[in-house]
Amino acid sequence: MELIVITHPEMLPGEAGIINQLFQSGLARLHLRKPDVPKEVVQDLLENITPAFRNRIALHQHHELADAFGITGLHFTERARLDVAPETWSALKSRAYTLSTSLHDPAQLETLSHDFDYAFLGPVFDSISKVGYAAKLPSDFKLNPFTFPNKVIALGGMDAENLGLASQMGFAGAALLGAIWQNPEQAVTRFAHLKSLQVERPFVDRLHFISNETPDMSHIDSIRLALEAGCRWIQLRVKHRPEAEVLPIAWEATRLCDAYGARLIINDFPRVALAVQAYGLHLGLTDMPVPEARALVGNKIVVGGTANSWEDIELRIREGADYIGLGPFRFTSTKENLSPILGVEGYAALMQKMADAGFSKPIIAIGGVTPADIPIIRSTGIYGVAMSAALTGATDPAETFYEIQQALC
Numbered sequence: 001m002e003l004i005v006i007t008h009p010e011m012l013p014g015e016a017g018i019i020n021q022l023f024q025s026g027l028a029r030l031h032l033r034k035p036d037v038p039k040e041v042v043q044d045l046l047e048n049i050t051p052a053f054r055n056r057i058a059l060h061q062h063h064e065l066a067d068a069f070g071i072t073g074l075h076f077t078e079r080a081r082l083d084v085a086p087e088t089w090s091a092l093k094s095r096a097y098t099l100s101t102s103l104h105d106p107a108q109l110e111t112l113s114h115d116f117d118y119a120f121l122g123p124v125f126d127s128i129s130k131v132g133y134a135a136k137l138p139s140d141f142k143l144n145p146f147t148f149p150n151k152v153i154a155l156g157g158m159d160a161e162n163l164g165l166a167s168q169m170g171f172a173g174a175a176l177l178g179a180i181w182q183n184p185e186q187a188v189t190r191f192a193h194l195k196s197l198q199v200e201r202p203f204v205d206r207l208h209f210i211s212n213e214t215p216d217m218s219h220i221d222s223i224r225l226a227l228e229a230g231c232r233w234i235q236l237r238v239k240h241r242p243e244a245e246v247l248p249i250a251w252e253a254t255r256l257c258d259a260y261g262a263r264l265i266i267n268d269f270p271r272v273a274l275a276v277q278a279y280g281l282h283l284g285l286t287d288m289p290v291p292e293a294r295a296l297v298g299n300k301i302v303v304g305g306t307a308n309s310w311e312d313i314e315l316r317i318r319e320g321a322d323y324i325g326l327g328p329f330r331f332t333s334t335k336e337n338l339s340p341i342l343g344v345e346g347y348a349a350l351m352q353k354m355a356d357a358g359f360s361k362p363i364i365a366i367g368g369v370t371p372a373d374i375p376i377i378r379s380t381g382i383y384g385v386a387m388s389a390a391l392t393g394a395t396d397p398a399e400t401f402y403e404i405q406q407a408l409c
């Protein structure tokens with residue numbers, strides 16, 4: 001489903017900044033709809049939108065501003081469309097504008113000019129922001145693809161829980177308003193979350209083994225121990241060594257993981273993850289930002305990010321991390337410079353906030369986790385656990401792995 005954002009009808013504080021961030025997060029189309037806002041104020045808003053993004057805008061009012069700002073999208077409300085002579089559409093198309101309009105009755109799609117590149121149809125569901133703007137289409141509605149050849153976009157009450165239903169109804173996209181602007185401070189995070197629901201989610205294991213080295217165990221020894229015990233998600237976490245020294249260890253870890261059919265995740269070093277074509281890359285709060293790493297490693301490599309607070313979780317969701325390593329659960333000597341300990345209470349509070357915000361993302365608990373902690377950690381809604389010492393220090397790692405698996409399923 002294509003996601004289109006319609007602006008809040010009134011001017012919001014810092015709106016140009018939020019719009020620029022929405023574009024940076026991958027928004028491909030913004031409908032600038034400010035029915036009662038004077039032209040000069042809209043002009044001022046446009047001046048503060050990064051020029052490179054302006055061609056992703058469709059104007060609902062003040063169409064005369066389009067050319068000066070390099071805007072190619074013109075939207076016509078139902079009333080405006082009916083007031084205009086039909087030959088207008090082909091004239092505008094010949095000037096390379098992208099045209100859109102709004103409809104409230106699917107029957108009108110049959111007579112709609114094919115010069116419109118897409119049409120909003122709604123309200124499909126009860127509006128989130130407009131009181132009394134109730135669903136007009138039945139819940140078993142199906143678009144007839146032969147009535148209008150171009151895209152039909154669902155409008156009205158569109159949010160995470162009904163995007164799938166709108167897609168089944170035959171809509172090519174969704175126009176988001178209330179879902180984004182109910183809380184403007186959350187607009188970018190909300191958009192990133194809705195966008196992440198559109199892409200197929202990569203597999204993330206519930207048990208992450210974190211490699212370690214001690215005077216009597218190398219990283220590769222620790223990885224072999226974990227693989228023989230049964231682990232199939234291995235994170236190579238080499239600290240205090242330059243990239244050039246990590247790369248050969250990563251190659252050896254790749255060969256070993258391949259032999260056991262396990263997925264290898266590289267901690268801290270995006271270029272190493274790219275070189276060995278690892279399954280994943282894990283980045284902390286002081287490592288390379290997720291979007292920068294994503295640009296470097298491409299879309300095939302899973303990218304996970306660390307979080308220690310609600311602000312970090314929001315950042316990881318905005319950045320589009322595939323999973324979040326949340327910790328530390330308790331003190332551990334495996335990692336230096338630990339962030340504040342979260343404990344079960346910390347996890348419970350953060351997972352409640354996730355549920356309240358409607359966010360879903362695999363969250364991995366890390367830091368001093370033992371098999372006995374798993375039931376209580378999982379009871380908070382946590383997806384999985386990352387462990388190092390609990391496996392490398394186990395008397396019988398295979399028995400410990402079995403205990404972990406039992407607790408995770």
Ligand SMILES: Cc1ncc(COP(=O)(O)OP(=O)(O)O)c(N)n1
Nearest residue numbers: 267282283284285306325364366386
């Ligand atoms: C699954 C998982 N979660 C968190 C971390 C910690 O990463 P980071 O904060 O970058 O710390 P270092 O591991 O690099 O010391 C992780 N490695 N894995």
Ligand SMILES: Cc1ncsc1CCOP(=O)(O)O
Nearest residue numbers: 332334335367368387388389
């Ligand atoms: C990498 C990392 N990040 C937070 S705690 C930690 C170490 C996890 O190892 P252990 O399971 O031995 O505490």
Ligand SMILES: [Mg+2]
Nearest residue numbers: 268283284287
């Ligand atoms: Mg790191």
